[in-house]
Amino acid sequence: MISIVINEIMTLIGSIIVAVITLLGTWLINNHKSQKDYEIHYQEILMKKQLEAIEQIYRFLQNFSVVTNSDGWYPWMKDHGRLVSLITELERLSGILIWFPTKFVDLLVDFNNQLRDYEKGFSQYTVARDAETLEHNDQYRNEIKLRAVEIEKEIDDYLISGEPVVEVFKRNKKVLENFLEQHPEYKK
Secondary structure (H helix, E strand, O other): OHHHHHHHHHHHHHHHHHHHHHHHHHHHHHHHHHHHHHHHHHHHHHHHHHHHHHHHHHHHHHHHOOOOOOOOOOHHHOOHHHHHHHHHHHHHHHHHHHHOOHHHHHHHHHHHHHHHHHHHOHHHHHHOOOHHHHHHHHHHHHHHHHHHHHHHHHHHHHHHHOOOHHHHHHHHHHHHHHHHHOOOOOOO
16 A cells, blocks of 8 residues: 555655656757747847848948939039039948948048048149149049958958848957056046
8 A cells, every 4th residue: 555655655756856847848948949949039139130221321432323414424423513412421331330340341441531621622633733733632532442342352252251230249349348458548
């Protein structure tokens, strides 16, 4: 009789242990799956934002691919309003550069600086017709075209690499941390 009671208790304890293991295993699997689903969804959101940014940048770069004037210059090289509009657009685009590696950001900042430099001498570059000014505009057109192609190439290289956006953030964070470490006057 005691052996029957012991067997029933052991069976009950065994059933409880199996139930606890099953519940714990199910909870762990569901928790892991939920976490993976969240990570996948998060990556999808980041990728979507990044692709939207890439589309906007490519659209912007189209301003530097077509030369329509007979002198071989871009239309905005003779129209101050269009030049200012491009600079404003590039400044707006700077707000979406968070999705890209710092090297890419540096390229766009340099591009912006070159457009601003041209804007500073705009009245001289568009009015004067001496050989030196014409040569400057031709060289500037070539340089800006090369910079635009370099930016497109950098986007293509980045997309081909398949690097997840989160990894870009991690690498950018390290660059920023290194920058802060190089400046001892910075206090946390």
